[in-house]
Amino acid sequence: MQGKNDVDILLANSFKELAVHCPIEKITIKEITDGAGVIRPTFYNHFQDKYELLEKIILTELLEPIGILIENRMVTEAFVLLFSSIEKDRDFYMQAVKLEGQNSFESIAKGCVKEILLEIIEKSAKNKIPKFHWLTPERIADYYAQSMCSIVISWIKSGMTVSPKELSEIYKYVMKTSIDDVLF
Numbered sequence: 001m002q003g004k005n006d007v008d009i010l011l012a013n014s015f016k017e018l019a020v021h022c023p024i025e026k027i028t029i030k031e032i033t034d035g036a037g038v039i040r041p042t043f044y045n046h047f048q049d050k051y052e053l054l055e056k057i058i059l060t061e062l063l064e065p066i067g068i069l070i071e072n073r074m075v076t077e078a079f080v081l082l083f084s085s086i087e088k089d090r091d092f093y094m095q096a097v098k099l100e101g102q103n104s105f106e107s108i109a110k111g112c113v114k115e116i117l118l119e120i121i122e123k124s125a126k127n128k129i130p131k132f133h134w135l136t137p138e139r140i141a142d143y144y145a146q147s148m149c150s151i152v153i154s155w156i157k158s159g160m161t162v163s164p165k166e167l168s169e170i171y172k173y174v175m176k177t178s179i180d181d182v183l184f
Contacts, residue, residue: 008046010036012057015050019090023097024050051103054096058112061085067116072125076168082162086152090160097156106149114145147175 014035016165018027027050033040047053062085069078099105118141125137151171155162162170 004046007042008034008056008060010038011046011053012061015053016057016092017175019095020108024054024095051108054099054103054105055108055112058109059116063112063116067120070120076172078167079171080164083152083155083167086156087164088159094155097153106153110145110149110151113148114141117141118145144174144175159166 013031014032015027018031018035022031029043029050030040031052032050033043047056062082065085066078066082069081071073096105098106118137121137121141130136148171151167151174155167
């Protein structure tokens with residue numbers, strides 16, 4: 001008997017395989033379950049729809065592995081791992097960034113990144129008095145999620161021509177450089 005994680009992995013792999021050859025919005029739940037070797041109701045025991053499955057892929061394959069690195073202040077290493085993981089599944093992510101509208105890749109990814117960052121920020125901000133009351137953990141997480149997704153999506157759409165290590169250095173430079181330094 002397969003556990004929930006095993007079925008999630010089968011469904012994710014089937015979905016990713018299908019997405020390489022077909023636009024995500026045209027992939028049916030039946031195609032995903034057929035590819036995973038499970039029956040259709042099994043999908044709905046795990047996910048509401050294919051967009052929730054995409055969210056699960058982003059969380060488990062991209063973000064959870066880097067969370068511990070970020071918590072341990074290994075941000076550069078975390079970004080190299082993140083970008084390398086995306087590059088490894090290049091064909092899937094090249095299709096995924098084409099999703100637009102209500103269930104766009106950007107909105108799903110931003111929500112996932114914000115959720116992970118918010119957890120980390122709230123842990124590290126415990127018992128600290130904020131410098132600015134308006135600058136809440138939610139706003140900080142939203143800002144960094146937006147910037148991260150913007151860079152990642154731009155990189156994917158441009159064909160991932162920059163290496164994960166170089167992109168990590170670029171992101172670090174942009175985040176640490178004041179707009180004053182860029183403009184003046």
